[in-house]
Amino acid sequence: MEFKLNETQESIRDLAREFAEKVLKPRIDDIEEVGHFPTDVYQQMADTGLLGIAFDEKYGGIGAGYDSFVLAFEELSKVSPSAATALLITLLPLEAINLFGSEDQKQAYIGPSIEGKLRGxxxxxxxxxxxxxxxxxxxxxxxxxxxxxxxxxxxxxxxxxxxxxxxxxxxxxxxxxxxxxxxxxxxxxxxxxxxxxxxxxxxxxxxxxxxxxxxxxxxxxxxGKRGDGFTILKATTAYGKLGFSAVFLGAFGGAVNAAKDYVTTKVHRDSTITKFQAIQTKFATMLSKYESCRYMVYNCAETANDHSRLEEMLGQSALVKAYVGDTAVEGCVLAMNLMGSYGVMKEYQTERFLRDALIGPHVEGQTDVQRVIAAGYYLNH
Ligand SMILES: Cc1cc2nc3c(=O)[nH]c(=O)nc-3n(C[C@H](O)[C@H](O)[C@H](O)COP(=O)(O)OP(=O)(O)OC[C@H]3O[C@@H](n4cnc5c(N)ncnc54)[C@H](O)[C@@H]3O)c2cc1C
The missing domain is CATH 2.40.110.10 (Butyryl-CoA Dehydrogenase, subunit A, domain 2)
Structure with a gap:
């Protein structure tokens, strides 16, 4: 068990963090415009290598694994869950092609998509x-x-x-x-x-x-083969569930950061509101939820790295997506409450993180169904 990031993981996380701060943050309003994700931002994300983190170098990827991938997507989502989702959606058919495709299919789609030319x-x-x-x-x-x-x-x-x-x-x-x-x-x-x-x-x-x-x-x-659709769907959505868990973890992280900024600068009678125990306990509760989500996502990323653990991945990714999907919503609400009325104001960003997190329990499989899938696996292993 290793909880310390290695050099590659740290540099990919830092790259994504810097990209999110420098490129995504100033463009949030453009990104949120419905149906018009700015082409130049998407291309910059592709040029930075963010689409190729987990893919083999042979297909134009970085080959850094799913642990680096979730770290990067968490960082992007702390600023813009929409931007991270735009990338993730492109990756969904590619994961399927990577797992089940022929060499011709891989050559035709993985490289050009990683380069930002195709959006599947x-x-x-x-x-x-x-x-x-x-x-x-x-x-x-x-x-x-x-x-x-x-x-x-x-x-x-x-x-x-x-x-x-x-x-x-x-x-x-x-x-x-x-x-x-x-x-x-x-x-x-x-x-x-x-x-x-x-x-x-x-x-x-x-x-x-x-x-x-x-x-x-x-x-x-x-x-794959004719008639293998359900098998392919199950395996591919397992990787999608991990990706979306990283996105909603990041949305939660964005709300945690906004709440921390607020409580450490909001002054009440000459000192910040962090002096109040009600603020401290709410903050600690929010943080413990965030940390539990993080470790579940990181742990699942390790399983994802080993394709021979696919069956475990099917159960684990369902469990993680169900938990993170629900907990990110609870966490964003806690962050909002820590910020008083500022929490519901657009300018303070937490309302956007909450709106994004609210999609978590639905996309890539409903939470209830994920719990049923997870129980089916863990009751038998
Ligand atoms: C932003 C967004 C993007 C999306 N993008 C895509 C995409 O690119 N491609 C794609 O194919 N889909 C996409 N979807 C669809 C999404 O994956 C489905 O909506 C989701 O899987 C749930 O299906 P449903 O809405 O039809 O719900 P239903 O299947 O109709 O379920 C409705 C309710 O019944 C419950 N339920 C159903 N069956 C069971 C069961 N067996 N046990 C217990 N409870 C059950 C569910 O939990 C839920 O509460 C997207 C959805 C969103 C919100």
């Missing part, structure tokens, strides 16, 4: 379900050498950007779920306007309409 999406959720893969209604019908895909996908992040689309659909004949991979946009593919949501405003999500989208029936356009 992963499309599972539909109007009728986000938790139950068996209820998928998007269908892929085989016509000669071509798959014809029709249906509607809901809340799909990055859907309006060019890049790889990893889409889960049921094969019409067998009912099996297959993971299809193609470039968006494509004929028959269209998107709604971005959904208006409470937080993570810089990371837009859309409905996707698939009207007889035609995809060649070859190895390149299917990830």
């Amino acid at each position: 999406s992963m499309a599972f959720t539909e109007p009728s379900t986000g938790s139950d893969p068996k209820q998928l209604t998007t269908t892929a019908r085989l016509e000669g050498d071509t798959w014809v895909i029709s249906g509607v996908k809901r809340f799909i992040s990055n859907a309006a950007y060019d890049g790889p689309m990893l889409l889960y659909a049921k094969e019409a004949e067998t009912g099996k779920c297959t993971a299809f991979l193609f470039d968006k946009p494509i004929e028959g593919y269209s998107t709604s306007t971005p959904w208006e949501k409470i937080g993570l405003l810089g990371s837009p999500c859309y409905d996707v309409f698939l009207d007889e989208v035609r995809v060649p029936n070859d190895d390149f356009h299917i990830l």
Whole structure:
């Protein structure tokens, strides 16, 4: 057990921290503008290497592992959870390609995405379900050498950007779920306007309409094997859950920092309000919640580094995402309460961190469902 950061972890954390302070902080208002994440900021994030932290050098990554990845995403999110989410969404289909893809698929998508040229999406959720893969209604019908895909996908992040689309659909004949991979946009593919949501405003999500989208029936356009969709989905979302846990941990951290700045500078009768025991106990309660989230996320990142521990990763990432998702919301509320009325004012940032954190219990799998998945693993191991 090693709680001290090594040189690589420290330098990646510091790089992300400096980037967040120098580049993201002055651009928060631009980033929060719905549906228009500033292209220059996104490109700067890519140029800094933030998309390639956990990927192999062979594909243009840094190969520094998921421990460095979570440290960086925590730091970015302490300033802008939206910016970190914009990066994370691009990584979701790449994680799947990295775990299950052929060499051709990896070469085609990982490098260009890390460089910021492509912004991929992963499309599972539909109007009728986000938790139950068996209820998928998007269908892929085989016509000669071509798959014809029709249906509607809901809340799909990055859907309006060019890049790889990893889409889960049921094969019409067998009912099996297959993971299809193609470039968006494509004929028959269209998107709604971005959904208006409470937080993570810089990371837009859309409905996707698939009207007889035609995809060649070859190895390149299917990830893994036909019928392996659920397996791929489970494994990939485990990595997504870790990434989102780092984002909501960071949102919580941003609120902790804002509250600390406030209580250590707010003066009451000649000295700061830190003299009040009510402030001290609330602060310590908030901090203990933050620290427990941090260690859970860091511990899960170690599991993620070892692909042979994938089964454990499925249970652990669900447990961590459920805990961090809920606890970050509680923590942001505590931070807000420490700041009195300033806490609810936009200028003091805590209200933005809370709005972002409120998405945590829902995105990449609902909290209740995560607890069921986690219990399923830990009751048997
Ligand atoms: C900002 C944002 C971005 C998103 N981006 C994407 C994306 O890029 N791609 C994508 O595919 N999806 C995306 N989603 C969708 C998200 O992953 C789903 O909304 C989520 O998985 C939950 O699905 P649902 O909303 O359909 O809820 P449902 O599945 O309808 O669940 C509704 C309620 O029922 C409960 N419930 C359901 N089943 C069970 C069960 N078996 N046991 C206990 N309780 C249960 C749930 O806990 C929940 O409280 C995004 C969502 C958000 C908010």
